[in-house]
Structure formats: structure tokens, C-alpha cells
Amino acid sequence: MSPLLAFYLCYMLCLGLGAACVATACLWSSRWRGGFAWDGTALQFNWHPVLMVAGLVVVYGYGAVLYRVPLTWGQNKRPWKLLHGALMLLALVLAVLGLCAVFDFHNANGTPNLYSLHSWVGVATAALFAAQWAVGVATFLLPCSPASLRKFVKPVHVFLGATMLSLSAVACVSGINEKLFFVLKGNGTVTQPYSQLPPEAVLGNSLGVLIVAFVLLVLMMLSNRKWQRPDDAAAEQPVYSPLLQEEN
Numbered sequence: 001m002s003p004l005l006a007f008y009l010c011y012m013l014c015l016g017l018g019a020a021c022v023a024t025a026c027l028w029s030s031r032w033r034g035g036f037a038w039d040g041t042a043l044q045f046n047w048h049p050v051l052m053v054a055g056l057v058v059v060y061g062y063g064a065v066l067y068r069v070p071l072t073w074g075q076n077k078r079p080w081k082l083l084h085g086a087l088m089l090l091a092l093v094l095a096v097l098g099l100c101a102v103f104d105f106h107n108a109n110g111t112p113n114l115y116s117l118h119s120w121v122g123v124a125t126a127a128l129f130a131a132q133w134a135v136g137v138a139t140f141l142l143p144c145s146p147a148s149l150r151k152f153v154k155p156v157h158v159f160l161g162a163t164m165l166s167l168s169a170v171a172c173v174s175g176i177n178e179k180l181f182f183v184l185k186g187n188g189t190v191t192q193p194y195s196q197l198p199p200e201a202v203l204g205n206s207l208g209v210l211i212v213a214f215v216l217l218v219l220m221m222l223s224n225r226k227w228q229r230p231d232d233a234a235a236e237q238p239v240y241s242p243l244l245q246e247e248n
Contacts, residue, residue, distance in 0.1 A: 003226045004070060010221055014065060017214040018058040024207045025053045032200045033183075038101070040108030047101040049175065055094025056125065056168040057211055061218040063087030064161055068227045085141065088133050095126050118178050122171035129164050132157070162219055169215040173208045180204045 029036065029046035036050075037043035063084055066072070072080045099122075106113050114123065139145050139153045180201055186193030194201050221227060 007068065007070065007221075007227050010217060011065070011069065014061070014214065014217050014221065017210060017217060018061060021058050021207065021210045021214055022050070022054050024203065024210060025050045028200070028203050028207060032203070038104075040104060042105070044101055044108075045105040048098050048105075049172075049179070051094045051098030051101065052122070052168075052175070053172055053207075053211065055091045055098060056129065057165070057172060057214065059087055059091040059094060060129075060165060060168065061214060063091060064165060065218055065221050067229045068221055073229055081141070085133075085137065088136070092126075092129055092133055095129065099123070099126060116178060118171060118174040121167060121174065125164055125167040125171055128160070128167075132160050132164065158222075162222060165215055165218060169211055172211050176204050176208045 029050055033046045034043055036046050038047070066080060066084050066087065103113060105111070114120065135153065136157055139150055139157070180194050184191050184194040184198065184201055186196070191200075192198035197205075
């Protein structure tokens with residue numbers, strides 16, 4: 001199989017897995033958790049898993065593999081820089097809304113914030129992502145950024161990007177498990193215990209598996225040097241030009 005065909009098969013699988021992650025999160029919140037609202041009730045909390053999966057995992061992953069798409073090679077890199085930055089900004093906005101949903105719900109119901117390992121990992125990942133986005137804009141998009149700084153920041157930017165995607169998967173999977181433990185306590189005829197693996201538990205576990213599969217596929221695509229953009233891989237072109245500077 002040619003590397004080009006192998007890439008596009010993986011890319012289509014990546015797009016499909018990402019869509020499946022969001023669809024499954026929406027199905028869980030709408031079918032088993034009652035739907036959505038923004039009123040301080042549990043219906044507001046339901047936005048939290050959907051927005052965090054959509055933002056910190058799926059949209060983030062799509063933005064991360066953008067430069068691997070061969071159709072972008074040999075073209076002016078400026079539009080793809082803009083699209084990459086826009087996707088990452090969209091991911092950040094969705095994540096912030098997801099955090100607002102859960103914090104508002106906790107505050108409205110007198111529930112403590114930031115007491116679980118899931119919340120620590122999630123908030124730390126979102127904060128690191130915000131810092132990464134701001135540094136990326138300042139370093140790679142502004143013409144006043146010196147070339148030496150861009151050359152230094154680029155590998156750190158790439159490393160942190162993969163790290164944050166991995167942390168996002170950890171936060172989401174731990175959050176799914178935490179939620180299932182909270183709601184599936186087996187109280188009479190209302191719910192079955194998590195240990196009996198009722199349909200909601202199967203769906204929640206399946207969502208976790210989809211997230212892990214999506215993240216592993218994105219990391220595999222990012223680590224394959226055969227799929228790296230040629231002008232990024234070329235050793236004779238070590239300087240990364242900012243967005244607002246003319247380039248071919």
C-alpha cells in the first residue's frame with residue numbers, strides 16, 4: 001500500500017472516529033441523562049462531557065493533523081496556518097464553555113469544585129492549552145517574532161501539543177468513569193449498578209474506547225515521518241516564518 005493511500009485511509013478513519021466520539025457523547029447526555037439546558041440543573045452539566053470531548057479531543061485532534069494532509073503540501077502555508085489557529089481557538093472556546101457548564105452547575109447546587117483527580121487533570125490541560133495557544137500566536141503568527149525564537153519554540157510546541165492531547169484523553173476517560181460511578185448506584189428499580197454493566201454503562205465505556213482510539217490514531221499520524229509536511233521535515237529549512245510575513 002502506498003504511503004499516500006495509507007494516510008488517507010487513516011485520515012478518513014480519524015474523521016469518522018472523531019464524529020463518533022461527539023455523537024456518542026450527545027447520545028449519552030440526551031438519551032440517558034435527560035437532554036440539555038443552561039439553568040444550573042443536571043441538564044446544564046450534560047453540556048460538560050459533550051463540549052469537552054468535542055473541544056479538547058476531537059476539534060483539537062483535527063487541528064493537530066491538518067499539516068499532515070498531502071493536499072496542503074506545496075501550497076502557500078498561510079491559509080493552513082490560519083485554519084490551524086482557528087481550529088485550536090474553536091477547541092479552546094468549546095473547552096471553556098464546557099468548564100463553565102460544570103462550574104455553574106456545581107456552584108448552583110453547592111457541590112465542591114476541583115476535588116477529584118479528573119478535575120485536576122482537566123483544568124490543568126485546559127490552562128496549558130490556553131497558554132500554548134497564546135504562545136503559538138505570539139511566536140508563529142506575529143512578524144515581530146525573531147526567527148531564533150520560532151526555531152526554539154517549534155519542537156516544544158509540537159511536543160506539548162501531543163502531550164495535551166494525551167492528557168485530554170486521560171481527563172475525558174476518568175470523567176466518564178467518575179460520572180458512571182455517580183449515577184449507576186443501583187438504587188432500586190431506577191438504575192442498575194455499574195458492576196452489572198447496564199446499557200448506559202456500555203455506552204459510557206464505549207465512548208471512552210472511542211476517545212482512546214481517536215487519540216492513539218492522531219498520535220500515530222503525527223509520529224509518522226513519511227506523512228510529515230516536506231517543507232517542515234527538510235533540514236535545510238529550519239526557520240519557521242510567521243503568518244504575516246510573505247512566503248511562498
